[in-house]
Amino acid sequence: xxxxxxxxxxxxxxxxxxxxxxxxxxxxxxxxxxxxxxxxxxxxxxxxxxxxxxxxxxxxxxxxxxxxxxxxxxxxxxxxxxxxxxxxxxxxxxxxxxxxxxxxxxxxxxxxxxxx
Numbered sequence: 282x283x284x285x286x287x288x289x290x291x292x293x294x295x296x297x298x299x300x301x302x303x304x305x306x307x308x309x310x311x312x313x314x315x316x317x318x319x320x321x322x323x324x325x326x327x328x329x330x331x332x333x334x335x336x337x338x339x340x341x342x343x344x345x346x347x348x349x350x351x352x353x354x355x356x357x358x359x360x361x362x363x364x365x366x367x368x369x370x371x372x373x374x375x376x377x378x379x380x381x382x383x384x385x386x387x388x389x390x391x392x393x394x395x396x397x
Contacts, residue, residue, distance in 0.1 A: 283309055285388030287376055292394045293366055301361040301391060303376035309386060310357040316379035317350060317361045321372040330361060331379045343369070366395045
């Protein structure tokens with residue numbers, strides 16, 4: 282059964298840090314590239330960071346140098362360490378496979394709010 286559970290979001294002041302976690306079922310995680318996506322208020326969902334099954338990473342320019350994506354294949358878990366947070370990082374963060382498509386399974390997401 283497919284399952285994705287994101288956690289770790291919250292309210293933080295600008296300049297602060299958060300660490301997001303995403304526990305995935307093996308059917309989703311195994312041998313798949315994974316990604317963190319975010320949806321800001323009034324905007325379309327965008328890819329923030331990706332990681333392949335062998336841990337090659339990529340980031341959207343706006344988070345390079347501040348965010349780090351990682352995965353623990355033994356735990357079927359993906360992480361997103363977010364440092365030096367900015368108000369524009371506010372949004373709901375989701376993790377799932379990369380690339381996404383019409384049949385991609387999405388979890389409930391976790392809310393990140395960065396106050397100025």
